Amino acid sequence: MKLLDNIKNIPDKISVDTLKERAVAIKNAIPKPTARKEKKEEKKEEIPSDSLKCPSCEKIIEKKALGKLKICPECGKLFRMNAKDRIKIIADKDSFKEMDINMEADNPLNFPDYSAKIKGLQEKTGLKDAVKTGICTIGGYKCLIGVMDSGFMMGSMGSVVGEKLTRLFEYGTEHKLPVVIFTCSGGARMQEGIVSLMQMAKVSAAVAKHSEAGQLYVTVLTDPTTGGVTASFAMLGDIILAEPKTLIGFAGRRVIEQTIKQKLPDEFQTSEFLLEHGFVDAIVEREKLQDTLATILKLHNCKKEVEE
Ligand SMILES: [Zn+2]
Numbered sequence: 001m002k003l004l005d006n007i008k009n010i011p012d013k014i015s016v017d018t019l020k021e022r023a024v025a026i027k028n029a030i031p032k033p034t035a036r037k038e039k040k041e042e043k044k045e046e047i048p049s050d051s052l053k054c055p056s057c058e059k060i061i062e063k064k065a066l067g068k069l070k071i072c073p074e075c076g077k078l079f080r081m082n083a084k085d086r087i088k089i090i091a092d093k094d095s096f097k098e099m100d101i102n103m104e105a106d107n108p109l110n111f112p113d114y115s116a117k118i119k120g121l122q123e124k125t126g127l128k129d130a131v132k133t134g135i136c137t138i139g140g141y142k143c144l145i146g147v148m149d150s151g152f153m154m155g156s157m158g159s160v161v162g163e164k165l166t167r168l169f170e171y172g173t174e175h176k177l178p179v180v181i182f183t184c185s186g187g188a189r190m191q192e193g194i195v196s197l198m199q200m201a202k203v204s205a206a207v208a209k210h211s212e213a214g215q216l217y218v219t220v221l222t223d224p225t226t227g228g229v230t231a232s233f234a235m236l237g238d239i240i241l242a243e244p245k246t247l248i249g250f251a252g253r254r255v256i257e258q259t260i261k262q263k264l265p266d267e268f269q270t271s272e273f274l275l276e277h278g279f280v281d282a283i284v285e286r287e288k289l290q291d292t293l294a295t296i297l298k299l300h301n302c303k304k305e306v307e308e
Helices: 002-008 016-029 034-045 083-090 114-125 159-175 190-212 253-260 271-276 286-299
Strands: 051-053 060-062 097-099 131-138 141-148 179-185 217-225 239-242
Touching (some): 083 131, 083 141, 083 179, 083 286, 097 159, 131 159, 131 286, 141 159, 141 286, 159 190, 190 217, 239 286
Parallel strands (some): 141 179, 179 217, 217 239
Antiparallel strands (some): 051 060, 097 131, 131 141
């Protein structure tokens, strides 16, 4: 109210000094956020560095108690997995051979600070970009695998993600190999603009050629799978699996609610909701994913590594 009054009471003709006074009054009327900030910092200090607070049950848990599957021992919440850890639990031991390891993003739009941001994240994560691709065996069956990593710019799809996945499908078409993709993405990478959006069509075209060659493609949707990734290769799998309680959608919930002026159901954009509505074929617990994938590969006459 005080702020509004200050603006309302400005007369038609005023001196510079009065304007300055008004400006100071308006500035003083804006509440300062310092008190709130201090409170937040205080809370953070309570958690030791080797532990974290589970966002679901809010209990403090030792990081190593999550185990290699990254599951909360108290409530069973699935924590997000990075690409390296994911490959460890899915691919047979020592079978993964990475492809296109050193492919790096250019800055096609000269977007401010983009190159520096990429460099910083490369040092922090040990990744060159937001996807790892390669060849491996799952339960002894040879296949190509691509795993997106939300730790690298929220798994956004820029030119590198698009190119690496396209090459993976092209390799699969040429060598008659199935492809398994773990999706996890905030969508297109805005710093690459149209170049980023183009990847949707490019990967989709490579998926189509792989399919025309009679090869199997399985997607596993993990938390979160959104935006341009959902709108392209995530939904193109011959078989679409998802982890429980995964966020899967195109636009964000708030954007949709504001557009259609309706409240959406609580479970909207979860893997369970999508299973019910036919977008997802099955929800698979994390500990059963490797076995499930091996069974799918077996049922589709995929090759065992030893038979070659
Ligand atoms: Zn928990």
